[in-house]
Amino acid sequence: MRQLSQSLALIALPLSLLSAGVTQAAEVELPRTMAWTAYGTNSSGYAQAVAIGNMLQNHYGTSVRILPGDNDVSRMTPLKQGRVDLCACGIASYYGAEGVMMFAHPDWGPQPIRVLTTSTASFGLSLAVAGDLGVETPADLAGKRIAYIRGDDALNKGTEAYLAFGGLTWDDVERVDYPGYARSFDGIIAGDVDASFTTTVTPPAQQLASSPRGVSWPVLDPDDAEGWERMLAVAPYFQPHEVTAGAGDVSADNPVPSASYPYPIVVANQDLDDKVAYGLIKALQDNYDDYKDAAPGAVGYALEYQDLTWVLPFHDAVVEYYKEIGEWTDEMQAHQDSLIERQELLLETWNAFIEDAPSDEEAFRDAWMQARATALRDAGFDPVFE
Template sequence: MRRIAQRLAITTLPLTLLAASLSHASEISLPNTMAWTAYGTNSSGYAQAVALGNMLQSEYGTSVRVLPGDNDVSRMTPLKQGRVDLCACGISSYYGVEGVMMFAHEDWGPQPLRVITTSTASFGLSLAVAGDLEVKTPADLKGKRIAYIRGDDALNKGTEAYLAFGGLTWDDVERVDYPGYSRSFDGIIAGNVDASFTTTVTPPAQQLASSPRGISWPELDPNDTEGWERMKTVAPYFRPHEVTSGAGNVSSDNPVSSASYPYPIIVANSDIEDDVAYGLIKAMQDNYDQYKDSAPGAVGYALEYQDLQWVIPFHDAVVDYYKDIGVWTDKMQLHQEELVERQLLLLETWESFVSSAPSDEEDFKKAWMSVRANALTEAGFDPIFQ
């Protein structure tokens, strides 16, 4: 066990004392105006952000302006520059914390993000497979034609994770490149490719389900320990999830054992004021019934759906809130401390690296990924991304 565990074992106080020493006033204190970024206006993430903003306006007089962004850059740049308070982001927020993919660039680097809250709803994130194939599990994808979306690291990483669950890699399938996500589903319908990564409720998945090929979703046995270990080695943000909403007659009466991760992931920079972070999470939990039916997927903000040992650290004031309501445990505290230590190490490593980094973009990325992996390994962390 690393030194952080040893420190925690020595210094951890009973949770009741921690809550008493760190608890905030019961009053919710929020600014008069806030600005958030979110996915595009036709997305469930945008609709949820608007629903949350309406609740804050109604209950606390806080006016929330939601700025839609069609890609990761347009959503995360305003947060990086301090022009917005929050981002209702996707899994790119995790890549930002890790400083990988689009963030392994001199204009970005590791981002000091902290989670306020997340939504995990009834849908899943999976490979949509043509229904005319005998694909029951990811292992059945061997030899099949799998879509690779150029320029979309998140989707391709999801595909790679599903292949890993089945003990496969890209070398075990036929990779078919597409310039965009929607085009890959056109390709499945046309018979040119067999599977593409998506959410189970997305319109392209519904279109595939209505086509002559139909649709199927690979089953992930929640008890397949080795399969889940392989999947999390590639993408540690996935969790087992019983999917009850999806194309192809997926419902509560016909669920699919699959995987998911939160969407949206509402993050702020680590230096957002404690009162604001605490006020937000308390307001969202205290007024859950007011907004839970106001947007698709908004039910996922319930306390029971919060993964308190996920892959991005919570804001310190959010941790205080969970302590105050009595759900925070010593195990969660250890996990939080480890995530914070990892984040600080990445930020320090980046600061040292950029002072003498190569000027060429490709050389820069290659050198950073090597330095990053070495620093994490030496500190006892898994680099995950190589």
């Protein structure tokens, strides 16, 4: 993940974009109500959003309304339309900023997304496999029935990355389509499918572990250089991770060598009010002890787990907060500036492309991806997606 981050070019962005009110702020100022989108009600991301919402209500009188969504479209559309303040999203937020996959569509394009905070804790992001199959590594998934979640590029890309680690593609397994994430786990328990991508701590994985089939997590050997090269070629935001929390018998005493990336990724549009962005990150850090044990994975919001040079830019007011507490470096600022330049370039390229774009959806996508890659390369950036 850091390897991808370091591949991006570095420039400078004027700090005058920060409002004077935020620069001088010392107290949390939050609205009386906020609306978030999150994963479904049985997900760890939803549970974390509830825990944070309870903290905000108890300390600041802010009521948080959480709208669950079964797929990326239902989670990110309200953010795009300005109907919610934040999205406790998955890696689809990165796809949105890049304008790829489901976002390579006339209704979307690159999104001006900014990170508020992320959670990276003891859990992993992996394929939950029925425990009665004897699967030990991704290579063992050959010929198995693998869930494909319609409208959820993030989960499907994660599955594709795990298959790639084992030298497999979708052509080497039996794809079984589901309309939503939770339904795929019902399918595993019922014996209709064998694996689905998730976090290791999510409630559906716990339910699978308690079922007659049980659960297993494929091992990713950290020394398998070729396997990691294949995986990162598909999804460069992954990184090796020793998982110490998960359904089944995963624990600190019985860790699983696996992979992870931040989940949830709490994002907003770039025009989210500075006071709201600043107040939220300060509230999350000041009151960390009040919610860190209230939901699986919530420990991952600690300052020590924040990757400040990842693949998405932070909101300007969040940057200001990190500066105030002495956690922001010149290297981080240069990286932030590079990400914003990349995003601005993508938006400019999209606006020019859309004026005379093909009407056919497939032709539109192909032409956009080519225009996108050309613009990024010409500016010295790695397109990452082709």
